[in-house]
Amino acid sequence: MERQFAMTAAGLAELIDALEPLATKLLEAAGKQERPSFIELYRHHEAYTQQLLRRLEAGERQHLTDRQRETLQRVLALREQIQQRIAGWAEQVKGELRALSQSSKLNREYK
Numbered sequence: 001m002e003r004q005f006a007m008t009a010a011g012l013a014e015l016i017d018a019l020e021p022l023a024t025k026l027l028e029a030a031g032k033q034e035r036p037s038f039i040e041l042y043r044h045h046e047a048y049t050q051q052l053l054r055r056l057e058a059g060e061r062q063h064l065t066d067r068q069r070e071t072l073q074r075v076l077a078l079r080e081q082i083q084q085r086i087a088g089w090a091e092q093v094k095g096e097l098r099a100l101s102q103s104s105k106l107n108r109e110y111k
Contacts, residue, residue: 002047012052012060016068016075019048023078030085033092 003018005011022045029038064072 002044002051005051007055009060009063012055012063013065013068015048015052015055016071019045019052019075020071020078022048023075023082027078027082027085030082030089033089 005015005018022041026038026041026045029041
């Protein structure tokens with residue numbers, strides 16, 4: 001189970017601070033295509049992101065410091081990079097599956 005952060009300004013700061021290194025690790029795992037670690041990191045990242053969104057929608061965004069806003073902007077930029085890496089990874093897998101399918105068809109035809 002993911003960590004639940006205190007419903008205080010300090011808890012929000014801890015949550016924001018926890019997201020940035022997690023997003024960095026997630027980006028690295030996506031780049032290396034390390035599926036098991038990627039899945040685990042992605043699960044944690046999404047859980048933390050959901051906590052953050054609930055809190056921001058509840059009005060806590062008005063209490064963010066400039067440093068916290070900057071951190072969130074970096075996290076969002078990392079998230080965009082992660083999505084791009086996932087899309088590239090998916091295209092690679094699709095290409096590999098196409099090649100396997102074609103190979104399988106050739107094997108059946110020439111048996």
